[in-house]
Amino acid sequence: MARAATTSDTFNAIAELQRREILVLLRSGERPVTELARDLGMTQPQASKHLRVLREVGLVQVRGMGKQRLYALDARGLRPVHEWLGGFEQFWNESFDRLDEYVQELKRTRQTGPRDGDEQ
Amino acid sequence: MARAATTSDTFNAIAELQRREILVLLRSGERPVTELARDLGMTQPQASKHLRVLREVGLVQVRGMGKQRLYALDARGLRPVHEWLGGFEQFWNESFDRLDEYVQELKRTRQTGPRDGDEQ
DNA sequence: CCATCATATGCCTATATGGGCATGCGTCAA
DNA sequence: TTGACGCATGCCCATATAGGCATATGATGG
Numbered sequence: 001m002a003r004a005a006t007t008s009d010t011f012n013a014i015a016e017l018q019r020r021e022i023l024v025l026l027r028s029g030e031r032p033v034t035e036l037a038r039d040l041g042m043t044q045p046q047a048s049k050h051l052r053v054l055r056e057v058g059l060v061q062v063r064g065m066g067k068q069r070l071y072a073l074d075a076r077g078l079r080p081v082h083e084w085l086g087g088f089e090q091f092w093n094e095s096f097d098r099l100d101e102y103v104q105e106l107k108r109t110r111q112t113g114p115r116d117g118d119e120q
Numbered sequence: 121m122a123r124a125a126t127t128s129d130t131f132n133a134i135a136e137l138q139r140r141e142i143l144v145l146l147r148s149g150e151r152p153v154t155e156l157a158r159d160l161g162m163t164q165p166q167a168s169k170h171l172r173v174l175r176e177v178g179l180v181q182v183r184g185m186g187k188q189r190l191y192a193l194d195a196r197g198l199r200p201v202h203e204w205l206g207g208f209e210q211f212w213n214e215s216f217d218r219l220d221e222y223v224q225e226l227k228r229t230r231q232t233g234p235r236d237g238d239e240q
Numbered sequence: 241c242c243a244t245c246a247t248a249t250g251c252c253t254a255t256a257t258g259g260g261c262a263t264g265c266g267t268c269a270a
Numbered sequence: 271t272t273g274a275c276g277c278a279t280g281c282c283c284a285t286a287t288a289g290g291c292a293t294a295t296g297a298t299g300g
Contacts, residue, residue: 015135016258020204027211033277046259048278067267067276075211082209084140085202091147091195136288153247166289168248187246187297 010077013057018042019050023059026073033069130197133177138162139170143179146193153189 014020021040025031031039037047051071054060058077063070134140141160145151151159157167171191174180178197183190 009135011137011140012135015129015132017131018258020131023208027208034275043260044277045261045279049258052278064267067274069277073208073211075208078205078208079212082202082205085198085205088143088147088193088195088198089202091193092199138288154245163290164247165249165291169288172248184297187244189247 008057010057010059010081013053013059014078014081016050016053018046019054022047022050022054022071023073023075023078026060026071030063030070030072032065033071036071128177130177130179130201133173133179134198134201136170136173138166139174142167142170142174142191143193143195146180146191150183150190150192152185153191156191 014023018040022036025036025039033047033051034044036051037044040047042050051060051062055062055071059074060071061074063072134143138160142156145156145159153167153171154164156171157164160167162170171180171182175182175191179194180191181194183192
């Protein structure tokens with residue numbers, strides 16, 4: 001069934017490097033498609049397609065400005081993702097080095113002898 | 121060229137819902153493959169494959185425990201992603217409602233007249 | 241060494257995607 | 271209205287998946 005459609009899924013939308021670059025670039029203000037394409041070294045159709053995905057998940061907004069279409073960042077959709085990741089914050093602080101773990105295991109063993117039900 | 125390989129790319133690794141669910145489940149402790157598969161309603165091969173991707177990007181670590189293989193969360197790889205998203209924090213706070221923007225634009229116009237270089 | 245349980249893989253299919261290219265479409269100036 | 275410019279799409283191709291299934295691999299107990 002292949003991967004879930006990028007459309008309507010922020011996680012997938014930002015899984016693509018070029019799209020992340022577009023978002024970063026848009027932090028400094030609205031930009032027309034051509035300019036984005038030029039600055040990021042991609043073709044115009046390519047930029048348009050990525051922008052479409054970003055638009056569909058709501059990460060950017062468009063505004064017709066004469067012949068141009070100005071794309072603006074709308075980061076609100078990134079918040080839930082940021083929060084989801086925040087749920088792991090305590091875990092990346094618990095130094096999870098295999099080595100550290102091993103050393104700690106040794107310490108415990110030396111002090112109280114091997115134990116079984118103490119992970120988690 | 122299709123999408124970049126999920127392997128060696130944390131963003132892509134967590135772009136898949138089932139993999140995110142695995143990570144969440146692992147927050148409560150190490151688990152053998154079969155248990156993960158059962159709890160998440162997926163087949164064993166499916167779980168193994170997702171775990172492989174997670175292992176390749178370093179989000180989980182395995183530990184042989186008798187006949188079983190216990191998978192443990194290693195959230196360190198999520199930190200960079202969390203930080204990348206953090207770079208947008210100020211943006212999702214700037215109420216980016218089209219409506220709000222429009223209203224504010226009207227306010228400014230009424231006070232100082234139309235201006236040009238004030239976005240950004 | 242053999243049977244068995246727990247996993248990892250290989251293989252095949254349907255699908256979604258990103259890139260390249262040509263072209264349709266909307267807006268603006270003359 | 272016509273021509274030009276700026277973008278959005280449609281189409282085709284190559285590729286990477288996720289799933290389903292069957293099976294190879296590993297480790298354990300006899």
